[in-house]
Structures are given as structure tokens and as C-alpha cells.
Amino acid sequence: MINVYVPRDTASISMGADDVAEEIAALSDDINVIRNGTWGMTYLEPLVEVETDTGRIAYGPVRASDVENLHEAGFLQGADHPLCHGPTTEIDYLKNQERLTFERCGLIDPLSIDDYKKNSGFVGLERALKLSQREIIDDVTTSGLRGRGGAAFPTGIKWNTVYEAEGDQKYICCNADEGDSGTFSDRILMESDPFCLIEGMTIAGIAVGATKGYIYLRSEYPLCKVVLNEAIRIAKAENYLGSDILGSGNVFDLEVRIGAGSYVCGEETAMLESLEGKRGMVRAKPPLPAHVGLFGKPTVINNVLSLASIPIILAKGGEYYKDFGIGRSRGTIAFQLTGNIKRGGLVEKAFGISLGDMINDYGQGTHSGKSIKAVQVGGPLGAYIPPEQFDMPLDYEAFSEAHAVLGHGGIVVFDETADMRAQAKFAFEFCAVESCGKCTPCRIGSTRGAEQIDAGNWKLTKELCDLMDSSSLCAMGGMTPIPVKSAMEHWPDEFKA
């Protein structure tokens, strides 16, 4: 049998991977088509791999109509072809990454628990089961891991707060409401390595004494729902979830809950309201969710990638993870190169690489071939950055100093045709559409802001930005001024008249 890998992730399917898989399977009875996850080299999707004596050979992007031609050229033997990129792990885009959280993505069949175990899966959990709760939390604190959702709060400190909180019931909530435009790293992880998230959440539950976990998944990710539910079913059957995990006496159960198209439900307290079946209205803090969280109980809320980084931290120790990165930004982060970019995809690197190296070396410039005008980093609430600032290192503090945010690692590239006034107006419009409506600066300010940009009243726009920044209840209203102000600062010519 010849093993041929055809990815089953949303991106490759959107480019026809299902048809490609069907065509390849029909070529011969000797072919075993494996639907792996994705390596994250989205510009090559669907990326088909053929297993040979010398490793997996990559071909892409493959359309269904290419299959016959590939077959004639001998791709089943790993033969050369214009679509051939040689051994997958030697492709420069992948080879130069530092894959910790995403080490298995693309490599394995996401729903094969044997594949997962063969590739260091559950090593972290097994070690955690030998440690005390305090020791697990200390290891996470040592690693320097900070929340990968965007707020970058130290994960170990959050866990410790929940561990020390009194409560007859505690919860682990995974925030999988990845709503930022220009991001898909959570989706890739969940579609390509769901057991990694399950393992991370189980370790979190054991560490803080929570017996129940929820994954709050956005409704725009239907394939994640299918993959996660199947993985949870398998994990339960294999005793990695349930009432006696691996015979240790630990209890942890997991459930996927689906959002309903609200961006602000990615804000942690709005997410809790939504999980409780209510309107996704932001809660005032304090009390912190760590004290009064889901259903009023102490709750850990972590992003998908924070939780998916836990297995390797526990497997290799906090010190190992901490060795990557710079300053107070430790470990790796998944950058996502998107928008008008030649080589879009996911790049996991240690903190510290420059924005320019990321865009030019990995991304290779724009898809349109025109020059770059701006990049928006960190989602719809992130700053627009001009090419003059591309030497900025990608780390939390450097971005903070430049009045920008790293957020969830999304990088959206715009070419010279971008209209920065329209982008600034869109920031307000998006806030108006997605505001939960609880606080006035966000609810009213967003609509008034869009009007002021139309009217060309820049003084009032700036004053409104300052007001929203200082008096909104959460980041939705509080950070909407960031893209607006950055566009006005760096492209002043577009904000005249």
C-alpha cells in the first residue's frame, strides 16, 4: 500500500481537497488515502504528500484536475513534477519554524489516538499525574506562558488564583471564539491536533481542581465541532477523559458548546454569559472570573493555544519552553500571514523575529505583486503599521511601546491600493455591529465615530477615540481607537478635508 496524505482542514477543503482525495483514491486499490491535518502552509493547499522510502514528498497546490497528470509523472513514487516541493519537512517555510505547540499539526491523522501517542502525545499528562497540583502550576509559571488569546496575561498566575479559590465546583473554559480577522491558528490546532487541546485542558483541570471543561467554539468553525466531538468521544473511550483518568482517580469531563456569530463573545466575561445561555453582555470586573466565573464558580478561561501549549510544557518542563523567546515574551507564538500576501499560512516562531522578516522572508510580499502599504497586526482592534516600522521585533512589549498590539498573532497585509480612511471607518463600523451595548462609549461612540470620519471632523474623531479608550468597559470599545488612531497618524494625507 502507498500512503497518500490529503489534508482535511477548512482551508484545504475550501480549495477542493475533498475532490482531490476522491480522485487519488480512485487511481488504484493500492492507495491508502490518509486525511491528515494541515502543516499550515496554506499557500500550497491542498498540499498532497506521498509517503516514500525517503520520507513524505510534497505536491501542491493540487487541484482535482492535476491528479491524472501527477499520476502519469509518477507522483506515487515521489517523482518530480512542477508541483513537487521535495520532502515536506525540508520546505523552507516549515523547516525554519520552531514548532512546539504545532509539532504534530500536518504530521498525524488528527483522529488517530495511536498517531498522537506515537508522537509524544499524553507524555505531559502522564508527568502531570505524578506531580502535585502546586508543582504543575509552578511548571506553567516557570515556562513564562502568557495568554495567547491576545491579552497575554500570565497563565500560571491565573491557574494559581483558581487553585486557591474556594469552590465546590470549578471549571476550565477554553475560549475557541477566534473572531479576529487574519487569524486561524486555533482552528488549525483544533482541526489538526484535537487531542493536544484535550490533554492541555485535562492537565489544567487536574492542576486547579476543576472536574468539568467547556470549549466555547465559534459557529463559523463547523469542521472543528465535528473533529473535537469525535476526539472527545475517543478520549473518553480510552480513559483519557471521564471519571477515573488513566486509573489516577482524577475526574475531568469535556463538552463543546457553539457560539452564535457574536465577535464580542471572545471577550472572556461575554463568553461566560453566552455559555450560560444568555445574551453575550460583558460583565464588569471585579470580580474576576477566576473567583466568580461560569455559573458563579471559580473558572480558568484560556485560549486554545494557551491550553495546547500545556502538554509540551509539562512533557519537557517549564525551563525548556522558557528558553525560547525574548524579554518577557517567552516561548513561541503562532503568526498568521494573511490578506494580500504571496505565501499565506501559519508560522510558529519564538518571539523576537522582526515583522519585516516575517512578511518578506516567509510571506514573500504581496499576492498582487504591488508594494505593501500597511499591515494590521493583532486583529480588528490592532494598529495599522507602515513599512517604515517593519524592523519592530514581534514581542508583546515592543508592540506595546509602539501603541500597537500583537494580540492573537494575526498579520493582515494590504497593498498600495488600500484606502486607510475606509479602514479607519470600518474599525468604527465593526464596533457598532459587534458592540454588546452595555457601555455607552462603545455602543454610541462607534456609530458617532463612523459619522465623524465621513464628515472629516478629525478633532472630534480624536477626542472620541480618547473617550472610548479611557471609559469603555472592555477591549471592544477600548481598543477600537487603536486602528483608527494608527491610520490617522501614519497616513495623515488621507485624513484631510
Added chain:
Amino acid sequence: MIDMDKAQHIVDQHSHLEGGLLECLHALQHAFGYVPRETVDIAAEGFNISRAEVHGVISYYHDFRTKPAGKCVVKICQAEACQAMGSRALTKHAEEKLGMSMGETNEDYSLEPLYCFGNCALSPNVEIDGKLHARVGQDDFDRLVNGGERS
């Protein structure tokens, strides 16, 4: 007419779930294509909350419909990564092609805005009847809404 026995059955299946109203509303919408007004009463009773609260939840979330959709549901991403690849022009083209404005529904089509499918390295993205298509140009769009495949 709405099959109220079916609706009651769906509510009964979900009302024991802690915080399960959203799951219930998703299931009702899946069964009927929208959340019919008549089902609000039984959902309220099942979850032991007021009808106003159920209505509040339905009206808060973009996903829930209170009227049937068109035969074909077209969603075009309006967020930044797709804007950078021409989604504004694509949206304008779609409005002209379908003879309707973004956000409108008629018997044949619902044309809806969406903020990010999480496929931003392959923009612009369009979903037609639940199937996501990437790198959609104007010609691709015309073929896809006519039930054809992209080139």
C-alpha cells in the same frame, strides 16, 4: 404550520443542559430553518425563563433568524483580510448580480455579511449554502451562485 410536537421534543432534549439555551435555539433553527415565533413560548417554559429573555437571546446573536432564509444563502466575508483582497468590490458585484443589498432576503436568496471564516490566507471567502469557497473572483461567484463549480 410549525410542527409543535417536534419543537417540544427539541426543547425537552436541551432544557436539562446547564446554560443550554443557545444549543436549543441552534437545534430549532436547524430543524425549521429559522426560530419560529411559536417556539419561543415553549423554549421559555422549558428553560424556566421569560419569553422576553428568550427573545433577547435570539435578537442578540447574528446567527439566529426569525424568518425563513432564501432558497440559497450567500455569505460574504466583510472583515479586513478579505477587504485586502477585494471583498468590497466582490460584495458590490454580488449585490448587482443578485439584485439585492447586503443583508437582504428574498424568496431566492439571502445575502449576508459575515465577519471572518478563519480562512484569511486564501481571501476573499464566500460561503454558499454552508460550503466555503476561497479565493473567489467575480467570475467564480457568478458560476457558484448558479449552482456550478468554480473554474
